[in-house]
Amino acid sequence: MIKASLRGLLQRKLRLSLAVFAIVLSVAFLSGSLVLSDTLNARFTALFSTINQNVSVVVQAKDPQAVEPARLTDAQLRALSEVDGVKAFSPDVSAQGVIPFRGTDGEPVSADAALGFGVDGKDDPLGLVELREGRWPTAEGEVAITAHTAELAKVKRGDQLKVYLPVLNEPRSFTVVGVAGYSGGRDSLAGEVVVMFQQAFAQQTFYGATGLYGGASFAAEDGVSDDVLKQRIVEQLPDGFKALTGQESSEEQSAQVGVLFDVFKYILIGFAVVAGVVGVFLIFNTFNIIVAQRTRELALLRALGAGWGQVAGSVLLEALIVSLVGATVGLAAGIGVAAAGEAAITSEVALPSAGLVVAPLTVILAYLLGVVVTLVAAFVPAVRASSVPPVAAMRDVVRPDKSLTALSIVGAVFALPGIGLVLLGAFADLGGTAFLVLLGGAVLVFIGALLLSPLLARPIVRGLGALIGRGSAGNLGVRNAARNPRRTAVTAAAIIIGVTVIGMTATVVQSFKTSLEDIMGENIGVEVMIQASVTAAPDGRQGFNPKALEQVRAIPGVKEAAAWHFDALGVSVAGQPQAFGIFATDVGQAARMFPIDATDGTIRTLAAQELVLDDNIAETLKLKAGDRTPVAIGGVTRDYTVVGVYQATPIIQGILVGEAAVADFPGPLAFQGFVSLNDGVDAAPVVERIETIMKDYPGVQVGDRQSYVDQATASYDFLLIAVQILLLVALVIALLGILNTLVLSIVERTRELGLVRAVGLSRSGLVWMVTVESVLITVFGVLLGLALGVGLGAAFTKALMTLEFATVIAIPWLELGQYLLAAVVAGVLAAVIPARMAARLNVLDAISYE
């Protein structure tokens, strides 16, 4: 029995190779994702181990992100350094966002990390940083820089270097007195930019007073283990600090940095899921057709005494072997994907090499995925194979297509409540829960639609066929596509899945963009936008000094310039934390620039401890004009008076306070600036002038109205592109699935092909017949997917409209047309090989094919 199924497998290896390919893709993405993330982690661990090579214990603030993180005083540092067993120590005075400007063109140097340190004029007691030329800075106006920084900033010893200082929120100029490197002759550890200041200046600038330290690193004397030293230091540790061994610190830091690269991991896992889901359909279809074609052979086995369990087992054994082959190839391909991904990432970020890491877990998961996907997909065909009656060996047992009624009823049982939930989520005002209701409904509708798709296949394919299936060859293709609705539907399922997701995303994104553009259109009086790029939750410590707007107002043609401050860190109103933060600006001015309609109270320039908010938040917090409520900003709680409530729009929503409140913000920088111009003034030259003014603030962008819309929609475009790439993966697998089905169908219909050739159909007619069938299957899938996707997308948009995130439902016809076109092209491509196969059949052999 096993021998028979193995021999059968070899004979069908061509047909099964496509099923194997689906497994390969899925497993490759999964294992690629895991190997890449393990490999990068190993690299970061190696990096931080280098940094901490001579460090036994690190002392640092428990919460370095706090508005006022804990600092070590001179006395506390001295006490720690005198702990028994400390051989050497190095205090830490540092800040992030210390950005040098290039000596040549004055542009800020771009690097993933830009750090400033305070140094005490002596060599690094822990031996990590080494002076290469010149000396350490000893005066306020002096700096030393790493060799990598010198290269990026294009300066050398003796040159002037402009550096942006994050706490002062402005650039200063310094003389470069020294160039340093790292032990082992390295110019940088990971491509970071480092500027070293005189220690007292750094303390004053970064921490606001001399004699303060952010933490310290300690080296142990010989014979004192890291753990022992850590224990002794912990006993002396001031409040708000924690101690880690060098090893622990390396692991913690690499884990933090590794998170930044998780996006690659998730994208690859997304691909793996799509490939896996789509692969199930492809494998299911392949085994189903193979079983159908082997009916006589299976019946013979049954007639010769094989039990149904043996027959089912032989199909599952075949599936198991296929899955093992697929998983093995997929794992190898995944390691290749990871190597390519690593090469791409490390070409941007210099990291010490640690080799590719293929963890045992990766191997186990790869095989598990391959085997589970295949066996799940092959289960129904296996059961079907076992139900072949032995008599089928003697004569053709007509097994009529099972009625679609039962399947369709189950589909309707899913779809109808799903539609109900979707409508409820879209039209009932449910607030935040609307999306949960919608999501549940969408999943039900989707499952229902997949189950109903065989029922829909025949009428839709025939309807489409009437359009493209001209001529007798085309007509035959149409009938072939419609003859087995289950097969057509399962083959199209991969496309339905992919296109539904993309259609939904495209509809929501298009609606959002159109809404924004509508509002940004004529009724807003803002022509130029200034925007800080966000690398952390905005809290006033990133952006530009609002004083810079004085220079902007002086530009001819500028009518008004408004600074908007934004704090998204630890804000709460009426005791409720506000994840979307709080804005501070001149609200009266804002009302002149943006359409802000009061629904309660008045909208005007606010005094201290006054606020306005949008109607959605007012409803949630149960606030109305005249109410007093506690507002916590930057750790300070004050009572504010609600002056007005306004109608939320996609561009203006949230809680607004007056500029006086900025004093409570963690930082004084403005997050956004809006500039209106006098009538007839061209925006382009003004944008250029403002860009020059904002040059001192790294990460601040200036653009016209359109660039603001583009920026606001950029993240949605990114989402759309990510989903489109997913679609591409699904489409490639779907294409293979169609190819597979067509090849198997052609083998199955060899006699018919021979006949139509015998009665005069030309080779090109046969090619057209196969192509029509293929295109009909893809277009059927795309149309169903688009209908589902656009419908669900519109429902989600409707819910967004209730929350004022959008104003219109916009259907991206152009994109939809492109997807349809892509499907037609895919259909034609998928038909190439099967059509050639069909055309090459010898007429005589085909007619007498058994």
Added chain:
Amino acid sequence: MTSPVTDTPVTGAGAAARAADLWKVYGSGEAQVIALRGVSVELERGRFTAIMGPSGSGKSTLMHCMAGLDSATRGQLAIGDTALNGLGDAGLTRLRREKVGFIFQQFNLLPTLTAEENILLPLAIAGRKPDPQWFKTVIDTVALGDRLHHRPSQLSGGQQQRVACARALVSQPEVIFADEPTGNLDSRSGAEILTFLRRSVTEHGQTIVMVTHDANAASYADRVIFLADGQIVDELLEPTADAVLDRIKRLDVVGTGATE
């Protein structure tokens, strides 16, 4: 033995299909099989010819070659005034479309088409409209009546083969090749099919060539050609079943004698 079989290429205008010095060799070296050894035959227009012979005599190969389904190793082939030699796939396709009809042992109907659509398939492929008068005549001849809109799976074997006959007749081809048309049918259904074929020859002047090993089936023909070892060994005009059986027996004796 009567011997109207000519050894030279035939040029008579009355021939619907001709073969001259036709050789067909499969394989090469030790595995070489010679299926036809210089067969020359002329099939007259408007007549019903049966080709008979034991298994392996080359009767099917002869028909496949003459119908343009298989290529000849050597020799001249023609249907009507069209020479088959040198015709590419496109030429052969056009030939099949315009001048040849087929009836197979396995019926070979398309399961997706109704009986009527199957009958009209060759015309549809050729992009021709059926002559309504002739279509009606054909339909009446095969007597399918109310089953025209049924699918093949809803028809009996005999009905399916009648559909196949109608499909071959409807385009009024130069010649119809029938490969064991009654081989899969019970004797009553077989007799019906043979009667249709006979009538279409007698009443409508259709040319039909039929391969069969059934003496009774051959008795419906105007002329029976006997093949053995890839050569035409005998021929019978206006046959009866008994005469055919008698001739087969004699051939067997000759064959047996030849091997001894």
